[in-house]
Structures are given as structure tokens and as C-alpha cells.
Amino acid sequence: MDWQSRVDAVWADVGLTDDERIAAIDALASELPAADARGLFERAGAHDAAGAEAEAEPLYRAALEAGLDEERRPQAVIQLASTLRNLGRSDEAVALLRTEIDREPASPLRDEAAAFLSLALATGGDALGAASVALLTLVPHLRRYRGAVTRYAEDLAASRG
Known part of the structure; x- marks a missing residue:
């Protein structure tokens, strides 16, 4: 199974706790170079979904700076903006x-x-x-x-x- 399919499987697993999802996404992201935009984006999303917006924000920013494809880039912008709103900004x-x-x-x-x-x-x-x-x-x-x-x-x- 390719990397994205494994990431998608983690997101689809409704039985995972927030901490388990973060750990699974972090483990998958660690298979990529540290500055890989895809890994940063997925890590941001996992923290964001767990309500850890303060941890998600810098990851979203790093993913956008690293250069996301046109499928993920608008998602990252929207998710970052939602995070900022939740952080009172x-x-x-x-x-x-x-x-x-x-x-x-x-x-x-x-x-x-x-x-x-x-x-x-x-x-x-x-x-x-x-x-x-x-x-x-x-x-x-x-x-x-x-x-x-x-x-x-x-x-x-x-x-x-």
C-alpha cells in the first residue's frame, strides 16, 4: 500500500483516539523527509482534528511554505484559517x-x-x-x-x- 493510502486509512479509522491518530500520522510522516509538505500537512491536520490548534498552526504554515500541490494547498489554507479563528485570530x-x-x-x-x-x-x-x-x-x-x-x-x- 502506498504512503497516501496508508494515511487515508488512518483518517478513515473511526476507532482511533485523537492521540492514536496523531501518533499514527506522525509515524507515517517520519517516513518522509522532515520538510516534506505532505507530511507536515497531515501532521497539522491530525493535531487540528484533536483540538490542538496551537500545535497545528506552525505545521500548516510550514507545509504551505514547503509547497503543497493544488489539491492540498487550498485545504491547508482553509484549515489554517479555521485554526486561526479557533485561536481567536x-x-x-x-x-x-x-x-x-x-x-x-x-x-x-x-x-x-x-x-x-x-x-x-x-x-x-x-x-x-x-x-x-x-x-x-x-x-x-x-x-x-x-x-x-x-x-x-x-x-x-x-x-x-
Whole structure:
């Protein structure tokens, strides 16, 4: 079984405790060079999922700096932003997520980034901004009322003061 399949198997094992998952992911990551972005990303995720955001943050940053592929990079940005929000740093999360959403070519997880942007805005006290982002992200998925929802969402954003 290849390395990623073994990592996926650890994540799929619902019987593992947080500590067991961290240990298993750390062991798999140790098979790679210490600065390998994939290993750093998986280690960050394991700590993050266990509620150890303070330990996850530097690992996410190191993984992004080491250079993740286009499948993992947007995941790492979103997960880092979520971690920052949970650590009480919503402004940093908002900045990271806005950059991801504005990225060209478009991030494959643009809508997911917008969902976490909405959470970060709400946590930071900008409920109208959060609602606007969420609604504007939803608009392309609506079968009807796209124009009305777009206008209302833009009005919410404009009324934020």
C-alpha cells in the first residue's frame, strides 16, 4: 500500500483516539523527509482534528511554505484559517481566506473557503458581512431568485457601515 493510502486509512479509522491518530500520522510522516509538505500537512491536520490548534498552526504554515500541490494547498489554507479563528485570530483568518477566494486561477475549493470566511467574519463580529458572503456563494447554486438574492446580499454588505 502506498504512503497516501496508508494515511487515508488512518483518517478513515473511526476507532482511533485523537492521540492514536496523531501518533499514527506522525509515524507515517517520519517516513518522509522532515520538510516534506505532505507530511507536515497531515501532521497539522491530525493535531487540528484533536483540538490542538496551537500545535497545528506552525505545521500548516510550514507545509504551505514547503509547497503543497493544488489539491492540498487550498485545504491547508482553509484549515489554517479555521485554526486561526479557533485561536481567536479571526482577522488573520479573514485575510487568508479572502486571498484564497480571490486567487486566479480560481481555487478548486473557493466555495469551501467562502464558507469558512463567513464563519471567520461572524466570529469577528461582522454578521452582515458573513451573511453576505454566504448568500453570494450560494447564488450560483440557486435555481430561482439569483438576481434578488444577489442584490439583497450586496445590500447587506453595503449596510455594514
